[in-house]
Structure formats: C-alpha cells, structure tokens
Amino acid sequence: MMSSFTLDEINAQPGIWRDWAAPLASRATGIREWIATRAPREIWLSGAGTSAYIGEALARQVTGEGPPLLPLATTDLVARPGLGANRPGPALSVQFGRSGNSSETVGLIDLLDAHMPGVDRLNITCNPDSALATRQGPGPGETQAIILPPATHDRGFAMTSSFTTMYLTALACLDAGFDAGTALPALSDAAAAILPGLWSLDAPRPERAIFLGSGELTGIARESALKVLELTAGRTLTQWDSTLGFRHGPKAAVDGGTAVFVMIHPDPQTARYDMDLAAEIRRQFPDISVTTIGGEGCDIALNLTGTAGDAVLYVLPAQVLAHRWSEALGLPVDDPFAGRNLTRVVSGVELYGWQR
Incomplete structure (x- = not known):
C-alpha cells in the first residue's frame, strides 16, 4: 500500500473522534441550549456534495422532540432561493463545509445576508480561516460556528475524516440523546478494530x-x-x-x-x-x-x-x-483527476443576484 494523505486521513479517524469527544460534548451542550432558546420552527441542513449527504443522513437519523430537520443542499438553495425564502420562519440554517469556501457555500451566506437575515446560522467547518468560520450575519439572526480539529481538514481530494467528524458533530448538537463524551470513544474503538481488516x-x-x-x-x-x-x-x-x-x-x-x-x-x-x-x-x-x-x-x-x-x-x-x-488503477489517490476537470474545492461558479 503506497502512502497518501487520503490513506492517513482514513486511518486517522479513530484518533480524531477520541480526541474530539470531550471538547465536542462541552460545545454541543451549549449549542443545544442556544437552539432551544432561539426556538426555530425548522432546521435546514445544507452543504454541497459530500457535505450535503451529511444532512440527508441526519434528517433520517435524529429522532425525538424538536423542530423538523430538512435537508436543503446549498446547491439547491443557491439555484432556487425560494426554497428557503418562501418557507415560514423562524429557521436555523446548519451549513457544513470542509473548506468552508466553495462557491455555493459563499453563495448561501450571501443569500441569507441579503434576503433572509432573520435566519439563525450554525456553521460547521474544518477550516478556521473560511467564510463559514469567520462571517457573521447582519442580524437579527444569530450565528454560531464550530471549527473542527485541524486533522479533519483533509488534504486529499476526497472527504473522509471531514465527513464523519462533521456528521458526529452535528449529531451531538441536534440530538440530545447522543452523548458525544461516551459515544465517540466507543466509535473510535470500533473503527480502530475494523480498519485493519478492511485494508486486507x-x-x-x-x-x-x-x-x-x-x-x-x-x-x-x-x-x-x-x-x-x-x-x-x-x-x-x-x-x-x-x-x-x-x-x-x-x-x-x-x-x-x-x-x-x-x-x-x-x-x-x-x-x-x-x-x-x-x-x-x-x-x-x-x-x-x-x-x-x-x-x-x-x-x-x-x-x-x-x-x-x-x-x-x-x-x-x-x-x-x-x-x-x-x-x-495507478491513479494518484490524493488527486485522481490530476487537476483536470474536478478540483478539491469547487470555485469559479458564477453567482447571480436574486430579485424576490
């Protein structure tokens, strides 16, 4: 097996989850309290590509009392702004992003700023310098950001540790029955036991x-x-x-x-x-x-x-x-397309202003 960033990032997941357990448990408690105080009528789960699939899975996973979870990909909301703007509020927008800087990520932030300033925001990202991490809405909606550990900011093309850790982070924030402090160490042990057999x-x-x-x-x-x-x-x-x-x-x-x-x-x-x-x-x-x-x-x-x-x-x-x-296949695993027609972070998408 040749070394690659992607290989290291796959194998790093058990350690990442274990180290993130206590900080996440503490932060998630505060986020759940904030959500309860803000009392959103519904929660939107947004991202593009892999980040959108976090929302698709979570919307079918979180059970119990609380506002409904709606998977609304950033790629859908940017192309069809009315999907969000015409919904009854108040709402909480949860947006996921490894880089936190993709075209549609920035497009959704701009859309919320201009047309839905009352929507609260919870941004979950692996990049502390990204738009998701640093931009605050104009209000009256409030913005919270959770920055994942640096090891989750995958250097390989494919999202691996970023996907799983953002998923677990959102789960801890949205499901009061999920105790990150005990669950993540158990998941870490399970993954560490599984991975060697998968490689063979x-x-x-x-x-x-x-x-x-x-x-x-x-x-x-x-x-x-x-x-x-x-x-x-x-x-x-x-x-x-x-x-x-x-x-x-x-x-x-x-x-x-x-x-x-x-x-x-x-x-x-x-x-x-x-x-x-x-x-x-x-x-x-x-x-x-x-x-x-x-x-x-x-x-x-x-x-x-x-x-x-x-x-x-x-x-x-x-x-x-x-x-x-x-x-x-003899491909460079960290960049299978060698920079040709797909890139690690989607950029250069032309964003069009919206007239309601």
Missing part, C-alpha cells in the same frame, strides 16, 4: 459498484458511492439507493460486472428488508459479488456500538475500497 479484504475492483441502505444509511450509501466514483476517477461507475427503492427500476443497472453492497440497518425491523434484498440479489444474480455490511453475521462486521453515531462506521468500507481501487 479480498475485493477486486468491479466495473460498477452499487451501495444500498435504509433510513440514514441511504445517505451513507450515497456518500459511499461518491467515494468510489471520485477516487477511481469515474472508471468505476457507481449507484446508490434505498433498500426498498432499489427494486423499483434502479435494479436494472445490475450486470455481470457489478458488486453490490447492502448495508444492514441496526434496527431489527429495518434489517429484515435489507437482508431480504441481499438474499434476492444473490438468488437472481448468483455470479456477482453481494456484500452485506453491518452488525454480527454480516460479511463485513462493524462492531456496532448501539449509538446513533454508528452510521459513520458504515462508510469506512467504501473509503478503504475506493483508495485501494484507485491505487490499483
């Missing part, structure tokens, strides 16, 4: 890879598919879907060169549907690879902790396999 899996690169999951794991499946697509520079085609949604047309993508990964949900009721689909695909396509990911008895067992943070463990196989398959 017998899993040759397929022509296409499909990732499936239910609930919050649908968002994790989407992120998993993107990791493989990115790090193999599009030479491994990928697809993602919900477990039950896959039968309704998308299963047409399966052929002899496909590898299917089915995430078995920790909830026993949900897991029945996941396991049924895995068995169905194996029966209908006996010559392809079908791999289950989840708790005890799965092909890839994750040492689940029983906390809401277990979702981050499900993305580790795709992170590792994407790196291995990229290396097998």
